[in-house]
Amino acid sequence: MRRAVIPYLTKIAHGSSPFITTFLLIHLAPPALANLGGSSLSSQSMLLGREYYQTSFGEKYLVLAPIAIHALSAFLKRVLSGPKNPPRPPSSLLTTTGYATMWLLLPVHFLVHRCLPTTPAPPILEVGPSELDYEFVKVGLQTWPWRSALLYGGLVLCVSLHMADGMGIMWNAYLAQTWGRVKQSMRKYRRAGLVAGVALPVLSGLVVVAREPILSFASTVKRFEAVFLMSWIYRL
Numbered sequence: 001m002r003r004a005v006i007p008y009l010t011k012i013a014h015g016s017s018p019f020i021t022t023f024l025l026i027h028l029a030p031p032a033l034a035n036l037g038g039s040s041l042s043s044q045s046m047l048l049g050r051e052y053y054q055t056s057f058g059e060k061y062l063v064l065a066p067i068a069i070h071a072l073s074a075f076l077k078r079v080l081s082g083p084k085n086p087p088r089p090p091s092s093l094l095t096t097t098g099y100a101t102m103w104l105l106l107p108v109h110f111l112v113h114r115c116l117p118t119t120p121a122p123p124i125l126e127v128g129p130s131e132l133d134y135e136f137v138k139v140g141l142q143t144w145p146w147r148s149a150l151l152y153g154g155l156v157l158c159v160s161l162h163m164a165d166g167m168g169i170m171w172n173a174y175l176a177q178t179w180g181r182v183k184q185s186m187r188k189y190r191r192a193g194l195v196a197g198v199a200l201p202v203l204s205g206l207v208v209v210a211r212e213p214i215l216s217f218a219s220t221v222k223r224f225e226a227v228f229l230m231s232w233i234y235r236l
Contacts, residue, residue: 006080013070014169014170023053023063023066024159029049030205031202034206035205038209039208046133046134093161093162093191094166101162105155105158112140112227116231123223135216136224140228147233147236156198156199165191
């Protein structure tokens with residue numbers, strides 16, 4: 001019975017991946033664009049991207065649901081496979097980056113950047129979507145530089161490396177018969193390509209944002225800082 005369920009869980013995990021990839025490309029474009037136009041261009045492109053992923057329908061069904069389905073199906077597949085025959089070793093890069101993203105980096109990021117800013121009580125007073133731009137990111141990077149750098153950098157690198165290995169699996173599962181299989185020995189080149197093409201532009205864009213002066217009013221900066229301080233990681 002367990003073995004019969006695993007192929008379906010695999011298809012479910014694979015089927016949710018394109019939705020997550022689309023969201024990631026839209027979400028990671030703004031910090032990468034900071035290399036060209038600073039935080040102003042990042043904020044403008046982020047507001048455009050929110051038209052896709054931060055609507056009442058889009059956030060629930062095009063972002064959160066695919067992420068939850070992907071994580072749950074992968075977890076159930078590992079549980080049902082049993083410890084003697086796991087789909088991949090627990091120490092594999094795909095598994096490690098997936099766990100690090102889902103159980104630490106993504107929850108902190110979502111809480112700080114999406115949930116906590118909506119707190120209506122003072123001193124936050126519900127930071128609205130129009131206020132929550134890359135000035136907010138800038139405050140975090142300049143007030144808690146090492147903590148923010150580790151959280152942002154860790155999330156971007158884990159997502160990029162997870163995508164690199166996941167793309168190879170998806171290719172071999174669905175396109176190998178037409179275009180040929182991607183050899184396991186090519187994994188390091190996929191990883192290097194995703195890191196160079198996705199992670200490095202995003203991280204260098206965040207460096208550009210961090211070096212800019214903060215342009216928000218002092219009262220707004222205090223509200224931003226209060227959001228970060230609601231997270232235990234920024235209170236350590």
